[in-house]
Amino acid sequence: MTTKPVILTVDDDPEVLQAVARDLRREYGDRFRVLRAESGAVALEALQQLKLRNEPVALFLVDQRMPQMSGVEFLEQALQMFPETKKALLTAYADTDAAIRAINTTRIDYYLMKPWDPPEERLYPVLDDLLDDWLSQFRPPFDGIRVIGNRWSPHSHEIKDFLARNQLPYQWLDIELSEEAQDLVKYADCDKLNLPLVLFSDGSSLLKPSPLEVAAKIGLQTQAGKPFYDLAIVGGGPGGLAAAVYGASEGLHTVLIEREAPGGQAGTSSRIENYLGFPVGLSGGDLARRAVTQARRFGVEILNPQEVQGIRIEDPYRIITLADGSEISCHALILALGVSWRRLNVPGMDRLTGAGVYYGAAQTEALACQGEEVYIVGGANSAGQGAMYFSRYAHHVTMLVRGESLASSMSQYLIDQIAETPNITVKVHSQVVEVKGETNLEAIAIQNTQTGETEVVPANSLFIFIGAVPRTEWLDGIVARDDRGFVLTGTDLSQNGHRPKGWTLDREPFLLETNVPGIFAVGDVRHGSIKRVASSVGEGSICVQFIHRYLSNVL
Numbered sequence: 426m427t428t429k430p431v432i433l434t435v436d437d438d439p440e441v442l443q444a445v446a447r448d449l450r451r452e453y454g455d456r457f458r459v460l461r462a463e464s465g466a467v468a469l470e471a472l473q474q475l476k477l478r479n480e481p482v483a484l485f486l487v488d489q490r491m492p493q494m495s496g497v498e499f500l501e502q503a504l505q506m507f508p509e510t511k512k513a514l515l516t517a518y519a520d521t522d523a524a525i526r527a528i529n530t531t532r533i534d535y536y537l538m539k540p541w542d543p544p545e546e547r548l549y550p551v552l553d554d555l556l557d558d559w560l561s562q563f564r565p566p567f568d569g570i571r572v573i574g575n576r577w578s579p580h581s582h583e584i585k586d587f588l589a590r591n592q593l594p595y596q597w598l599d600i601e602l603s604e605e606a607q608d609l610v611k612y613a614d615c616d617k618l619n620l621p622l623v624l625f626s627d628g629s630s631l632l633k634p635s636p637l638e639v640a641a642k643i644g645l646q647t648q649a650g651k652p653f654y655d656l657a658i659v660g661g662g663p664g665g666l667a668a669a670v671y672g673a674s675e676g677l678h679t680v681l682i683e684r685e686a687p688g689g690q691a692g693t694s695s696r697i698e699n700y701l702g703f704p705v706g707l708s709g710g711d712l713a714r715r716a717v718t719q720a721r722r723f724g725v726e727i728l729n730p731q732e733v734q735g736i737r738i739e740d741p742y743r744i745i746t747l748a749d750g751s752e753i754s755c756h757a758l759i760l761a762l763g764v765s766w767r768r769l770n771v772p773g774m775d776r777l778t779g780a781g782v783y784y785g786a787a788q789t790e791a792l793a794c795q796g797e798e799v800y801i802v803g804g805a806n807s808a809g810q811g812a813m814y815f816s817r818y819a820h821h822v823t824m825l826v827r828g829e830s831l832a833s834s835m836s837q838y839l840i841d842q843i844a845e846t847p848n849i850t851v852k853v854h855s856q857v858v859e860v861k862g863e864t865n866l867e868a869i870a871i872q873n874t875q876t877g878e879t880e881v882v883p884a885n886s887l888f889i890f891i892g893a894v895p896r897t898e899w900l901d902g903i904v905a906r907d908d909r910g911f912v913l914t915g916t917d918l919s920q921n922g923h924r925p926k927g928w929t930l931d932r933e934p935f936l937l938e939t940n941v942p943g944i945f946a947v948g949d950v951r952h953g954s955i956k957r958v959a960s961s962v963g964e965g966s967i968c969v970q971f972i973h974r975y976l977s978n979v980l
């Protein structure tokens with residue numbers, strides 16, 4: 426939405442106010458939005474709303490003689506909110522002295538005498554000049570979502586992360602650092618303790634919202650359009666998105682349900698360098714955006730953020746239950762659930778997660794780390810990518826690695842990049858044993874795994890990349906999994922050459938099929954999977970072939 430800059434005129438005489446607004450609209454209405462107010466108090470309230478909507482104000486044209494608040498008194502207050510706005514006073518002859526004084530005291534730009542007829546001679550030339558001058562300095566304000574909060578608030582982090590991962594541009598205003606943020610919180614009449622405050626460009630706001638509330642406000646689809654689909658896919662990582670593109674492009678009515686943001690783990694990767702066809706690599710965000718566009722073009726319904734929490738079978742239907750209790754029924758179901766970061770279980774983590782301690786490369790925090798010391802836990806590729814990414818912002822990055830080197834856990838190209846980056850240090854034989862701080866991370870305790878010695882170092886940011894686990898408990902009793910929770914498929918299901926328990930069909934399970942006919946699993950969540958973007962994409966794509974074969978016998 427691009428709004429026209431505002432011209433605000435204030436006068437307590439309704440007839441004069443109407444006349445001046447009419448003349449302003451006639452001359453400037455095509456380029457400016459002309460607003461009027463019948464008193465200084467009403468005008469100040471209107472200004473607060475404009476500030477909350479981030480709308481620019483080009484000009485105040487204000488009557489000097491108003492009983493409750495004079496024009497100069499109004500301008501003195503208005504200026505604090507809109508210091509760049511041009512200021513003109515409308516005066517009667519008797520007020521000339523006051524107006525001249527105001528040029529010095531309130532820095533008004535001009536005073537005009539009433540009556541201003543004819544406006545072509547006595548109003549427009551002066552205002553043209555002021556508006557031209559204002560336009561020459563004008564930089565359009567940020568026209569999108571603004572999030573006001575505290576850097577160390579886990580809730581603020583959650584909202585920023587949700588917006589960033591869903592590729593929704595937003596402006597972050599830190600309540601501790603930004604005067605503007607403090608003013609906006611005041612205008613919105615909200616308590617600092619109730620942040621984050623999310624402001625939308627239509628002037629509405631949400632206080633302490635959940636990602637679901639923000640999603641509903643900006644029009645993301647979180648509810649299914651139909652009760653039944655040929656194919657439902659749980660998980661919008663590379664595996665799920667590939668399945669969605671192939672399923673929908675081959676005529677299946679397809680819905681994809683994603684808990685956090687399309688892109689999955691890959692969406693959090695700052696640079697994927699081994700995906701075919703992108704010789705200089707591409708960011709996970711870019712890959713996710715392209716895949717979502719492609720899926721939507723083929724008519725896939727993407728519900729996001731929405732979590733699947735339950736499953737039941739009523740042959741021939743597979744029915745999934747969403748977090749809000751609603752259900753979706755389908756003929757074929759793909760589980761593309763991926764894996765989630767393994768939690769670091771040391772003292773202080775419960776308190777400080779989201780307040781200086783983050784799982785994965787929380788890219789939203791990168792700017793805040795500018796010039797600081799950043800610690801990274803982990804020695805695999807994701808940790809290496811994270812270190813490279815944060816080295817662009819942080820003063821220095823220390824990687825804490827439990828083993829004796831990176832060689833056994835990281836690709837050589839990343840080891841080389843890290844070695845060539847002067848502000849990254851790799852500290853081997855090291856593990857974090859405690860995180861310290863009251864409201865935010867202040868220090869971490871690092872233990873040398875060989876000597877057992879522990880040192881405490883000051884730190885504001887710790888990013889954890891210590892492997893991943895599947896979250897598949899909700900499949901209990903229906904879909905067979907291995908002892909670590911990965912879903913069993915195809916030949917992995919056979920027990921001593923026998924078909925899986927309860928399997929009644931006279932064929933073997935297809936390659937990516939689970940112990941329940943018509944339910945498939947692809948990507949990282951699958952037992953024995955190769956944990957790479959390309960392999961998840963490959964499995965998601967070929968899975969659709971098996972679904973066609975399955976459906977041809979069901980329907």
Ligand SMILES: Cc1cc2nc3c(=O)[nH]c(=O)nc-3n(C[C@H](O)[C@H](O)[C@H](O)COP(=O)(O)OP(=O)(O)OC[C@H]3O[C@@H](n4cnc5c(N)ncnc54)[C@H](O)[C@@H]3O)c2cc1C
Pocket residue numbers: 659660661662663664665682683684685686687688689690691692693694695696697698699700731732733734761762763764765785786806807808810896947948949950955956957958959961
């Ligand atoms: C930081 C990082 C960097 C990486 N870099 C590379 C790289 O350079 N090259 C490479 O090949 N691989 C890389 N990988 C690995 C790669 O990203 C994964 O192998 C790949 O994303 C797996 O895809 P997937 O679709 O199987 O699962 P995921 O990407 O994990 O996606 C699963 C999705 O399912 C959603 N989900 C889970 N449960 C539910 C539920 N109940 N309801 C709704 N939604 C649910 C999750 O929110 C998630 O979005 C990287 C991984 C990370 C974390």
